[in-house]
Amino acid sequence: MKYLIIYAHPNPKSFNHAIKEIVGENLRKAGNNFETRDLYGIGFSPELSNNDFVAWQRGQALVDINREQDYIRNSDILIFIHPIWWFNMPAILKGYIDRVFSYGFAYNVNENGPYGLLTDKKAILINTTGSAEENYIKYGYKEALRKTIEDGTFGFCGLKIIMHKYFYAVPYVTDQARQKMLEELQGISL
């Protein structure tokens, strides 16, 4: 199995960065091959432009997008690591989806409607949130993210989500609680 970590956080001292490091460590320990795309690190451009549309119409992709699609083509399991901001992804990752998960690469349309093209791959989602799990459940945000991100985005492209792990209220819990979250993650074999 080949893994691809897609990571989006601007701060190398962040909790998300620690998550990325531990996931990489777990993969190394298990002897798994993996690549990492640090979207801030590589300076990914998230603004879908008219040039993207023109390329799609020709059945092509722009150079920077083709490179990211190759990373996906060469992977079996995609691991997305990012904070939830405003109940969705950070813009840099939202733009990665807008541009890389393109028509003809991630999905297609026939007379029965759209269908996913990434059906031979799986996804793992690891997210941090700014609010507590009880709020996410009580106010319906967890269900809304299940619709918009799990079903409407990754599921739409045929990816099977084998794990969606949330670490809740990360900025507001104690250092000890954050440490426990990371230890829990260390125990998850990938």
Next chain:
Amino acid sequence: MKYLIIYAHPNPKSFNHAIKEIVGENLRKAGNNFETRDLYGIGFSPELSNNDFVAWQRGQALVDINREQDYIRNSDILIFIHPIWWFNMPAILKGYIDRVFSYGFAYNVNENGPYGLLTDKKAILINTTGSAEENYIKYGYKEALRKTIEDGTFGFCGLKIIMHKYFYAVPYVTDQARQKMLEELQGISL
């Protein structure tokens, strides 16, 4: 009343562009003042960086963000015009929210939790979608967007949404149907 149009689409021949033009025409006809922020046109940078975090901690905002916040401060009604891509905003607008709707400007936190700071303003949302209304309702996407965008984003900041207009399946309907949508919009007085 002062209006602010916040518009996100890369193509000046798009249906979203036509929407923006008609909304502007309606405002002019009614004698209302308005400004337009065309996020692609102004080259807005959607990637929230560490510099944004540092500025927030000092109770400040970066120069480009302060300018956008001034446009909001000077407005009573914000009109967001954009397509729905992957059940959220285009990345360039998602990044506008990530960066401009910042802690201390759009919301604050006290001992009771977070509270919105834009309570003296209202919002109008006008969106296009790639799929039909019946799918949006049947599969729960409309409700999910009500949670994540209406409640969890604009409502969180205290903005009262006075209209959320969807134009569904825009790429797949007939030219005539699209023309009817624009005529419907012309009839809406703002």
